[in-house]
Amino acid sequence: MKRFAAILVALTAASCIFTGCEPKKKDIKSKEVTEQNSDSYESAIKECFDAMNSEGGGKAFYSYMYPDAALDAMKQSGEFDELVKTFNDTQAEINKNSNDKYTYAGVKESKELSEKQVSGVKSYFVELSAPYVPDIKEEALDIKEGYEVTYNYKKNDEDAGDETVIVVSLNNEGWKVITR
Secondary structure: OHHHHHHHHHHHHHHHHHHOOOOOOOOHHHOOOOOOOOOOHHHHHHHHHHHHOOOOOHHHHHHHHOOHHHHHHHHHHOHHHHHHHHHHHHHHHHHHOOOOOEEEEEEEEEEEOOHHHHHHHHHHHHHHHOOOOOOOOHHHOOEEEEEEEEEEEEEOOEEEEEEEEEEEEEOOOEEEEEOO
16 A cells, blocks of 8 residues: 555656646745836835846836836837846846845835925936937926835845835826835
């Protein structure tokens, strides 16, 4: 009987090898965020956080970081694909060397941007975009909503800290997130 059980276990294991059975990862490392898909600043921050902490999140991360005009120029020059590849390769290397799991825990505090902050955000986007779109002007950037947001995150299911970001609804492009 023991011999029969051993053979049954061996056959089951072999079956899993040939059919591709493997345990599913249940952490952020296996979650791939490939594009911006948020309808609120809260979901934009979560999605950007997930993109920054996952393999394959480069496209979404850069779509939250740059105005669309800069992204389009990067794509035309071929630089976008290189940036995304570098980002994704770096995340894969980090994940390979660490078992840490980072998760977004929610908004702690949020306040609307002041006019001075909005002006600073426009200047920031002009400076960030200048290498790709040299003629971009602040007047072309319409910030429909903007917030300074502090959120919590966890490391391995334990509180790990807070981060403060600026999140704005830019033109008709969706949300952009400015991280420190």
